[in-house]
Amino acid sequence: MRAVGQSVVRRDAAEKVTGRAVYVGDMKLPGMAYAKLLRSPYARARIVSIDTSRACAMAGVLCVLTSEDLKGIDPYFGPVLKDQPILAAGEVRFQGEPVAAVAAIDERTAAAALERIEVVYDPLPAVMTLDEALAPGAPLVHETPPRANGMFSDVKNLIARASNVVHEFHYQHGEPTEELFQSPELETFDDVTTYPMIHHVMMEPYGCVADWQGDQVTLHAATQHPHPVRRDIAQIFGLPLSRVRIVVPYIGGAFGGKSYAKVEPIAAALSRACKLPVRLCLTAEEAFQTGRKPSARVRVRTAVSPDGRIVARHIEVYYILGAYADVGPRVTQKAGYTALGPYRIPNARIDAYGVYTNTVPAIAYRGYGVPQTALAYELQMDRIARSLGVDPIELRMRNVLRRGDRYTPSDSDFDADLPGDLAELRHGMPERGSRGPWTGQGMAVTLKTTIAPSLSQAMVRVHADGSASLFTSTVEIGQGAKTALAQIVAETLDIDMAKVQVILADTALTPYDQATSSSRSTTLNGYACQAAARDVIRQLRDIAAGSWGVAPEAVKAEGGIVKAADRQMSYGEALDSLFGMTGAEVVGVGTYAGAMGNVPLSGITPFWEIGLVGATVEIDHDTGETSVHELVSVADVGKAINPALAEAQDEGAVMMGLGHALWEEMVYADGQLVNGNLVDYRVARMGDLPARLESIMVENEDGPGPYGAKGIGEGATCAVATAVAAAVNQAAGIEIRDLPLHPERVWRALRDHALTAQQEGK
Amino acid sequence: MSSLHGFDLRMQVNGQPVELEVGYNELLIDVLRDRLGLTGTKRSCDMEVCGVCTVLVDGQMVSGCTTLAWEARGKNVETIEGLAEGDKLHPIQEAFVEHNGFQCGFCTPGMILSTKALLKEYPQPDKATIQWYLHGNICRCTGYKKIIDSVEAAAQAQAQTAGAD
Numbered sequence: 001m002r003a004v005g006q007s008v009v010r011r012d013a014a015e016k017v018t019g020r021a022v023y024v025g026d027m028k029l030p031g032m033a034y035a036k037l038l039r040s041p042y043a044r045a046r047i048v049s050i051d052t053s054r055a056c057a058m059a060g061v062l063c064v065l066t067s068e069d070l071k072g073i074d075p076y077f078g079p080v081l082k083d084q085p086i087l088a089a090g091e092v093r094f095q096g097e098p099v100a101a102v103a104a105i106d107e108r109t110a111a112a113a114l115e116r117i118e119v120v121y122d123p124l125p126a127v128m129t130l131d132e133a134l135a136p137g138a139p140l141v142h143e144t145p146p147r148a149n150g151m152f153s154d155v156k157n158l159i160a161r162a163s164n165v166v167h168e169f170h171y172q173h174g175e176p177t178e179e180l181f182q183s184p185e186l187e188t189f190d191d192v193t194t195y196p197m198i199h200h201v202m203m204e205p206y207g208c209v210a211d212w213q214g215d216q217v218t219l220h221a222a223t224q225h226p227h228p229v230r231r232d233i234a235q236i237f238g239l240p241l242s243r244v245r246i247v248v249p250y251i252g253g254a255f256g257g258k259s260y261a262k263v264e265p266i267a268a269a270l271s272r273a274c275k276l277p278v279r280l281c282l283t284a285e286e287a288f289q290t291g292r293k294p295s296a297r298v299r300v301r302t303a304v305s306p307d308g309r310i311v312a313r314h315i316e317v318y319y320i321l322g323a324y325a326d327v328g329p330r331v332t333q334k335a336g337y338t339a340l341g342p343y344r345i346p347n348a349r350i351d352a353y354g355v356y357t358n359t360v361p362a363i364a365y366r367g368y369g370v371p372q373t374a375l376a377y378e379l380q381m382d383r384i385a386r387s388l389g390v391d392p393i394e395l396r397m398r399n400v401l402r403r404g405d406r407y408t409p410s411d412s413d414f415d416a417d418l419p420g421d422l423a424e425l426r427h428g429m430p431e432r433g434s435r436g437p438w439t440g441q442g443m444a445v446t447l448k449t450t451i452a453p454s455l456s457q458a459m460v461r462v463h464a465d466g467s468a469s470l471f472t473s474t475v476e477i478g479q480g481a482k483t484a485l486a487q488i489v490a491e492t493l494d495i496d497m498a499k500v501q502v503i504l505a506d507t508a509l510t511p512y513d514q515a516t517s518s519s520r521s522t523t524l525n526g527y528a529c530q531a532a533a534r535d536v537i538r539q540l541r542d543i544a545a546g547s548w549g550v551a552p553e554a555v556k557a558e559g560g561i562v563k564a565a566d567r568q569m570s571y572g573e574a575l576d577s578l579f580g581m582t583g584a585e586v587v588g589v590g591t592y593a594g595a596m597g598n599v600p601l602s603g604i605t606p607f608w609e610i611g612l613v614g615a616t617v618e619i620d621h622d623t624g625e626t627s628v629h630e631l632v633s634v635a636d637v638g639k640a641i642n643p644a645l646a647e648a649q650d651e652g653a654v655m656m657g658l659g660h661a662l663w664e665e666m667v668y669a670d671g672q673l674v675n676g677n678l679v680d681y682r683v684a685r686m687g688d689l690p691a692r693l694e695s696i697m698v699e700n701e702d703g704p705g706p707y708g709a710k711g712i713g714e715g716a717t718c719a720v721a722t723a724v725a726a727a728v729n730q731a732a733g734i735e736i737r738d739l740p741l742h743p744e745r746v747w748r749a750l751r752d753h754a755l756t757a758q759q760e761g762k
Numbered sequence: 763m764s765s766l767h768g769f770d771l772r773m774q775v776n777g778q779p780v781e782l783e784v785g786y787n788e789l790l791i792d793v794l795r796d797r798l799g800l801t802g803t804k805r806s807c808d809m810e811v812c813g814v815c816t817v818l819v820d821g822q823m824v825s826g827c828t829t830l831a832w833e834a835r836g837k838n839v840e841t842i843e844g845l846a847e848g849d850k851l852h853p854i855q856e857a858f859v860e861h862n863g864f865q866c867g868f869c870t871p872g873m874i875l876s877t878k879a880l881l882k883e884y885p886q887p888d889k890a891t892i893q894w895y896l897h898g899n900i901c902r903c904t905g906y907k908k909i910i911d912s913v914e915a916a917a918q919a920q921a922q923t924a925g926a927d
């Protein structure tokens with residue numbers, strides 16, 4: 001192999017280390033205006049009136065919009081339900097919801113104009129927690145059931161009733177679990193965990209430059225979903241898809257947070273209203289008010305045989321989705337579906353619910369709902385192991401899915417070697433057993449599907465000199481797709497990587513791609529890129545065969561040359577021979593189209609993404625502070641197209657998860673988000689890097705992508721916080737079931753534990 | 763010259779003399795990005811806690827987001843655009859390229875400039891010193907390990923060139 005499997009230098013390297021890489025906030029178009037948003041101070045309130053006249057009269061203000069000004073369009077968006085108004089209409093549903101928008105000659109003027117907008121609110125009782133939302137007679141976050149978007153074929157059971165429960169997912173197989181839980185031969189475990197609201201903290205907050213001209217609009221948008229956003233904008237403004245162009249520059253981190261429309265609709269509305277390009281860049285604080293991970297409460301009950309086999313499991317999951325559904329219903333059913341964990345479970349039941357509250361909307365987040373359920377099922381696995389006196393890895397060994405197993409009876413064959421992966425972890429954490437006091441080890445293994453069904457198309461042009469350009473709508477969010485896809489195309493065309501150009505994510509040029517998300521780009525978009533390159537090769541062979549008068553099967557393409565028997569010519573010469581003139585190109589197209597199937601989610605997951613992490617921690621028993629000494633991740637990647645970048649993805653996933661384990665939590669008090677900024681919200685910093693961070697790559701070439709690749713980049717994030725929690729529990733002999741593990745929580749657990757021990761001693 | 767609204771700011775930016783009228787409350791980051799078009803300096807937290815806006819003022823790390831432009835008067839401001847010489851990358855940039863010390867690249871300009879300050883103060887830093895010195899530069903993508911690898915490689919390259927001189 002000449003390109004695949006090599007840690008070649010990133011395509012974006014020179015731009016990114018010299019400051020020349022352009023992000024949305026760096027763009028300046030001629031005549032561009034600058035926008036700012038006025039946000040609600042209340043969690044829930046009726047908007048009595050908005051007076052914009054003083055703002056409109058300010059020098060330098062170009063336009064001011066409220067929901068009243070959006071009457072001629074369909075002013076709602078949302079990937080599953082169109083429940084989110086571009087600007088709040090009649091009612092605000094979370095503190096921070098945009099109420100009015102200003103475009104002005106500069107940001108300072110726009111910000112000053114916000115202060116001159118007078119909004120009269122009539123505060124209403126809000127539901128801030130799950131219990132408040134589910135209480136009988138609770139105020140409804142949405143009094144009328146919202147419309148479906150229709151973007152997803154796989155979202156079923158959308159509830160068309162006025163309820164704070166916006167979506168439910170139910171599943172079962174085997175015998176009724178309730179009966180098995182009563183069985184005297186089995187031991188039943190029952191645990192409840194809670195998972196907090198967590199923000200993405202992408203270093204580049206949200207941004208968009210909208211440029212409306214005549215009857216078309218171009219959006220330069222920091223989005224992971226150029227084509228779905230194009231669809232949303234087209235629907236909102238009643239434009240044909242061909243008149244909406246989404247161009248994605250470099251993105252300063254996304255982690256799911258830049259999925260689907262966010263600031264794009266309001267930026268487009270402003271540009272349309274003031275007939276100028278408009279740049280809307282949010283601050284980091286506003287990013288906290290735009291989206292977060294779904295928080296959750298999970299109850300898991302498991303019946304286990306005396307020899308440590310899971311006989312039955314019932315998992316109940318409540319995802320707290322905030323004020324608007326965004327992708328919450330899909331998280332509810334997708335992560336609900338995998339909430340049983342990576343185990344053979346003959347009798348199972350799942351009940352998952354997505355619930356509205358008056359908090360920041362829950363949106364996609366690396367791991368897509370899995371970390372929340374994993375905390376429940378994996379901490380319980382540890383409790384089962386302790387109760388049976390079995391080593392925790394051994395207990396997993398007895399129960400994990402084997403290659404070829406079915407997660408549920410109608411699903412696709414399981415494609416990973418979990419016993420092998422667990423053996424790698426055992427091998428990779430040699431300190432096991434030799435611990436000091438207050439030191440503990442923990443692990444977690446998790447299971448995630450990728451988005452299914454999904455669709456990617458790609459196009460490869462081979463130019464007159466035999467070089468090639470790849471056109472695909474994958475977004476470079478830092479994961480290295482631009483590099484990995486170039487490697488796949490170079491390998492398939494069998495030409496030097498330097499001859500392959502990659503053009504990404506411009507909906508006017510690059511073919512349809514559903515999403516840069518769900519660990520799918522290198523694998524599934526990569527599949528389409530490889531297919532496009534193969535299509536080109538097929539055409540080149542046909543051309544050579546025609547010109548030599550031989551059968552196409554007799555022609556081989558190798559090293560940029562087509563050959564048959566004793567004849568050969570370069571790709572470029574083959575193209576010249578086609579019309580007898582130079583300049584002609586061949587264009588190849590390739591498609592990945594995921595299979596529908598008779599599975600509970602209707603799309604068959606093309607691969608299963610494994611998360612497997614071990615942690616060694618030490619606790620300060622006086623302060624409750626946790627130090628993490630060691631984090632080991634096993635990444636079951638199928639084939640690493642670029643090993644260094646695959647490892648980089650995994651290391652990043654682990655360290656992001658460390659923040660989730662120890663510090664990260666969005667805190668609400670009196671309806672207000674009180675720590676929505678980087679001073680009060682703590683993420684992992686360089687000093688937090690454990691003495692040992694290791695990512696072990698397992699390459700069994702068993703994935704559906706090019707050269708056997710599987711998705712990577714989310715797995716470790718699903719497992720790490722739970723592994724750390726398990727290690728803390730083991731270190732201190734306590735049973736913490738909630739994140740984050742900040743010192744106060746650990747200290748209280750230690751104190752309670754000591755008190756109980758004292759009382760039992762009496 | 764100064765007036766009610768602003769004053770003439772004279773400073774060096776990446777070795778070049780710069781003179782422009784700025785407002786009293788104008789921030790260094792805005793002067794660099796909006797007035798001088800040096801958009802390599804990024805903005806995130808706006809609160810001096812993330813480090814993505816780091817520039818060097820007379821060699822010292824400074825957060826552009828909380829520094830008034832006038833504080834740079836008479837000084838030499840170094841931004842990421844000033845590091846490479848034409849196509850020739852600075853050794854620190856080369857080390858970040860080689861060791862994948864970035865992913866999305868948003869924290870990278872600040873990280874590289876902070877590294878420059880670090881290596882000036884501690885030419886041969888151990889891992890603990892690197893972690894302590896760069897603790898103020900948040901990177902949400904990389905997990906930091908490959909940044910530390912990059913810094914160590916840059917320190918080594920610096921030592922080798924110093925030895926060769």
Ligand code: FES
Nearest residue numbers: 806808810813827
């Ligand atoms: S933007 Fe200046 S430190 Fe974060």
Ligand code: FES
Nearest residue numbers: 865866901902903
């Ligand atoms: S590379 Fe993305 S924040 Fe550091």
